[in-house]
Amino acid sequence: METAASERTRFTLLVLAGGILALLLSHHPAILSGLRLVQGDEGDVRFNHYVLEHGWRFVSGDPAHARFWDPPMFHPEPNIAAYSDVLLGVAPFYWVWRALGLNADLSWQAWALSMAVLNYAAAVWLLKRGFGLRAGPAVVGALLFTAGAPRINQLNHPQLEGQFFSLLAVGAVLALTRPETDRRRGVAWAGLLVGAFVAQLYAGFYWGWFLFFFLLLAFLAGLAFPDTRGRLLTALRLHLPALVGFGVVGLALLVPLVLHSRQAIGSVGLRSFSEVSHMVPRIWSWFYVGQDSWLYGWTNAFSKFQRMPMAWEHRLGLGFVTPILAGIGLWQARSRPAVRVLLVVTVATLIVASRYAGGVTPWWLVFHGVPGAAAIRALARIGVWLLVPASVGLALFLQQRLQAGRTALAVGLGALCLLEQGLSGPVYDRFESRADVDAVASRLGPPSACGSFFYAPTSGEAQEWKYQLDAVWASLERGTPTVNGYSGNYPQGWKLEDNRRFDAKDAARQDAALENWMRSRRLEPATVCRIEVPARR
Numbered sequence: 001m002e003t004a005a006s007e008r009t010r011f012t013l014l015v016l017a018g019g020i021l022a023l024l025l026s027h028h029p030a031i032l033s034g035l036r037l038v039q040g041d042e043g044d045v046r047f048n049h050y051v052l053e054h055g056w057r058f059v060s061g062d063p064a065h066a067r068f069w070d071p072p073m074f075h076p077e078p079n080i081a082a083y084s085d086v087l088l089g090v091a092p093f094y095w096v097w098r099a100l101g102l103n104a105d106l107s108w109q110a111w112a113l114s115m116a117v118l119n120y121a122a123a124v125w126l127l128k129r130g131f132g133l134r135a136g137p138a139v140v141g142a143l144l145f146t147a148g149a150p151r152i153n154q155l156n157h158p159q160l161e162g163q164f165f166s167l168l169a170v171g172a173v174l175a176l177t178r179p180e181t182d183r184r185r186g187v188a189w190a191g192l193l194v195g196a197f198v199a200q201l202y203a204g205f206y207w208g209w210f211l212f213f214f215l216l217l218a219f220l221a222g223l224a225f226p227d228t229r230g231r232l233l234t235a236l237r238l239h240l241p242a243l244v245g246f247g248v249v250g251l252a253l254l255v256p257l258v259l260h261s262r263q264a265i266g267s268v269g270l271r272s273f274s275e276v277s278h279m280v281p282r283i284w285s286w287f288y289v290g291q292d293s294w295l296y297g298w299t300n301a302f303s304k305f306q307r308m309p310m311a312w313e314h315r316l317g318l319g320f321v322t323p324i325l326a327g328i329g330l331w332q333a334r335s336r337p338a339v340r341v342l343l344v345v346t347v348a349t350l351i352v353a354s355r356y357a358g359g360v361t362p363w364w365l366v367f368h369g370v371p372g373a374a375a376i377r378a379l380a381r382i383g384v385w386l387l388v389p390a391s392v393g394l395a396l397f398l399q400q401r402l403q404a405g406r407t408a409l410a411v412g413l414g415a416l417c418l419l420e421q422g423l424s425g426p427v428y429d430r431f432e433s434r435a436d437v438d439a440v441a442s443r444l445g446p447p448s449a450c451g452s453f454f455y456a457p458t459s460g461e462a463q464e465w466k467y468q469l470d471a472v473w474a475s476l477e478r479g480t481p482t483v484n485g486y487s488g489n490y491p492q493g494w495k496l497e498d499n500r501r502f503d504a505k506d507a508a509r510q511d512a513a514l515e516n517w518m519r520s521r522r523l524e525p526a527t528v529c530r531i532e533v534p535a536r537r
Helices: 002-032 044-059 092-099 104-130 135-147 164-176 183-203 205-224 226-268 273-277 283-287 297-301 321-332 337-352 363-369 379-385 387-403 407-420 430-441 464-478 504-520
Strands: 037-039 427-429 452-455 528-531
Touching: 002 037, 002 104, 002 135, 037 104, 037 430, 044 092, 044 104, 044 464, 092 104, 104 135, 104 164, 104 387, 104 430, 135 387, 135 407, 164 183, 164 205, 164 387, 183 205, 183 226, 205 226, 205 337, 205 379, 226 337, 273 363, 283 379, 321 337, 321 387, 321 407, 337 387, 379 387, 387 407, 427 430, 430 464, 452 464
Parallel strands: 452 528
Antiparallel strands: 037 427
16 A cells, blocks of 8 residues: 555656646746746737637626627627637636636636646546556656647647647547447546537637547548457447437537537638648648747758748647657557557648648648538648647657666656757737737727727837737727727628728728728717827837
8 A cells, every 4th residue: 555655646746747847848938927928929819818808708797798709899790709719618717717816817827827737637647548658658748748849839829729628539539449448437438528529629620620630530540450440340339329429419519619600601701722721731841840949949040941931830840859759659569559540640640731842732632521621721730739649659669668677768868858849939028918908998988988999000010910909908998899800710891900000091091991891880980989099019
């Protein structure tokens, strides 16, 4: 008993130490600034924060946010929430901090840290319970999953932070395909699989769809090998009633999301493949870590990287040692059915999701042939998903070295792999950002004074999207709807993307666009207050 208790204590301490390191690796700029600095820029970060805060205002009974699907921007367009991710799967982890009394800005920081903690905890669980790895390798693998360079390079898109539901779903699949899982025990695992899938879709479409796509690939790969085919079909027959039952419930839960998404598609349409092609990974994308890498920032000057379109979306590299060790780990453990399937899925993904010389892009077939793929615009984000096999592969490699008695080598290589993930990305000062919002809000009277407003700065140094979000947040603070807006899509007829009013040409263009919008939406001009003042920055 003492030995078992000691092992549990050591495991707990190791996991806690790994969790602290995961937070420092992924969020050191925010933590070391005393939460003054927010990671990312003032675009997508503040938009996703607005989505979470709008959800909180909805559940807490704010009259200005009484309709969840109709946040008060792009006024008076309905169903704006469906134009982008609604984040409902991860919103409760923001709401809890608001309920505890933290203000909106601190709640955002706490939510971001919570996402890292949940990703890390889910990864430890999957690696230890799902793949049967020792504590040390599982912790290192979980660190890679949580703080891997592809993920940190995407912190400017916070909708991609919460991926832990996917790991729960993968763990459930592993449990369901084990021979010792009988029908009674399979009920809980089937419920976890469906529940995690639904929650991941509500958390963000990209991870929900990628989960579906990778499970589809895994199913096909499982059918390809005789030893996995039998286990897969046996598990399917055994657990099919539970899967169907929970599946029906899951589909019912997804009905609101599907209906509102279809309504949004009817308004703005689907994307063409030409919009996707710039964000299909090139071969060199898998090696690109970007200018903010501690060890490899100097490689950013390479011509191959400089010529990439939308280069910030192509930073998918894990360093140079990490992918090699992860690949060796998966290959050497390929006799294990789950690892072999994972290896095949990984290779297939790399092949299908890459763009080759001459513009050859196998993903075109997926885009036009697999349901939902046409909604995936930034395909390069699939590189963050590949942290799943990378973390499994690295953990397997380290365990193989430990079993061979080469502890010092395992510790050294594990530390090097984690160091390769080190990044110090862009940040902004939350107090400066809040002051900009307050400057706009101060120009608004009480909600009864204006039916809505439109903010058009007459001078400033920032991009137009920053000013749009200043207006959106000012709207939230004062309870007045705004014609300004920011989202993954724009309503039909809304031609006010650039709200800067810096000269006569801008003013003429803007006046015409605003007049057309008011006419098409039957807004009385007298009810739309216009804030035309110099921006604070």
